[in-house]
Amino acid sequence: MNSGSSSGGGGGGGGAVDSKVETIARVAQWRIDNFGPCAYRRSDPFKIGIWNWYLSIEKNRYMYIRLYPEPCRVSKEQPPLANFVIRVSSSSGSTARRPPYVFAVQDRLLRTSEDFVWPIDSTFHGRFIIDVEFLDLKISPLNGGEACTIWTSEGMMQSVSNSNSLRCLSRMLGEGLHADVTISTTGGMLKAHKAVLSASSPVFESMFLHNLKEKESSTIVIEDMSLDACSTLLSYIYGTMKQEDFWKHRLSLLAAANKYDIADLKNCCEDSLLEDISSNNVLERLQEAWLYQLNKLKKGCLMYLIDFGKIYDLREEINTFFRHADRELMVEMVQEVLTVWKPL
Incomplete structure (x- = not known):
């Protein structure tokens, strides 16, 4: 009012x-x-x-x-x-x-x-x-x-309800209220809640449903993420993530989203990586797109390289890339080149 x-x-x-x-x-x-x-x-x-x-x-x-x-x-x-x-x-x-x-x-x-x-x-x-x-x-x-x-009162109440839920989740994460699982990273420990993790990821849910070591010990070991990156992953799950943290750790978040089957986060990472393709990172992004099956990012990288002709600026880098790239990815790149350069 x-x-x-x-x-x-x-x-x-x-x-x-x-x-x-x-x-x-x-x-x-x-x-x-x-x-x-x-x-x-x-x-x-x-x-x-x-x-x-x-x-x-x-x-x-x-x-x-x-x-x-x-x-x-x-x-x-x-x-x-x-x-x-x-x-x-x-x-x-x-x-x-x-x-x-x-x-x-x-x-x-x-x-x-x-x-x-x-x-x-x-x-x-x-x-x-x-x-x-x-x-x-x-x-x-x-x-x-x-x-x-x-x-619309329904929309107003929904907004109030969402804000209140986020405040509660923020307190749960920040203060460790009734936390019942420990996440062990290379840089330290984090506290979380099995129910929240299970609701966000079918992989986490499976850990606690079946007689796996995570269920018995109430500990999840994540050795491929730093403490800060894992903390950012939790802040995404609990709805408290800051934009600057996402930007800083988005490659680690992409790997985690793929590993733990968090589809929305994976899509956010793909969209973000697509926004700032440049000559300095396009080959790295192309490899990530292939590794994590990100079709939109892969298409964007190939368009940047071939349709826009940026491949000519990366001759030495392309040679190194081809020596280590997946064979199927190389075939797809060649097919893309042939499509673009097809005579009229």
Whole structure:
């Protein structure tokens, strides 16, 4: 719930008090204490949903009320589709009480100050109130598709639930709460939980289901990972991994993801390695793609080398690579060359 006064400076001649908009839940209220016969005033920005909004008044022959989102990247890329009720009424201190003007608006796309302009009787002056109650705010996905409400309680509760689960898992890992398995690496020991490891990897699950040494000793020996790399693997499993740690240890994580059958992590590593292919690492990446059956990475490396002609810059490296590469990989590279260089 969004409540309290809006912040920021008003525009168009409004005083500090006159420009404030009070908000509670989905309702915004702007109290105008002094408005002359011919004037313009704009409110301070106020937040409802994911957008900052403005109200403005312009008065000459008619009084014009405008409601529009603050110009920014969000309102440009994903403008709101709004259902709202707007009301203009005399304030309690006004000497001339009259029935309020009420206007209901459905599915109005609001991008600029020209998208909602409401002309009303120009005899309003002195003190009055503008109320806006947003019945719904919809937003269109960036990749297209039907607009959907931003106020789906199911999505909000899911987000809260996910955040709480991650906090709990973070505590379990960081504080070793009721840890029941030890991971032994080349650089030290780490504590973890059999249930969490089993849920993330069928290989770990198999260790604890069958009468293997890991089940009997409650210890997993991982000799091919450093302490830091293994700690990063656990942080991925528990949902607490930092981007810089992933980047630093992604080759070790790729090997672990392949060894322990953690498909999502393996895909993340492949996508990351594909992003920064260069002449300095393309042959190494090609070998890793072949070793771990990463077809997307393999295709990317071959395209970099052959389609883009970078193979000419690596003549000496290619000779060394061919002396040690798998025979089937060499055949595939030759076939790729023949495909690209096939005469028209």
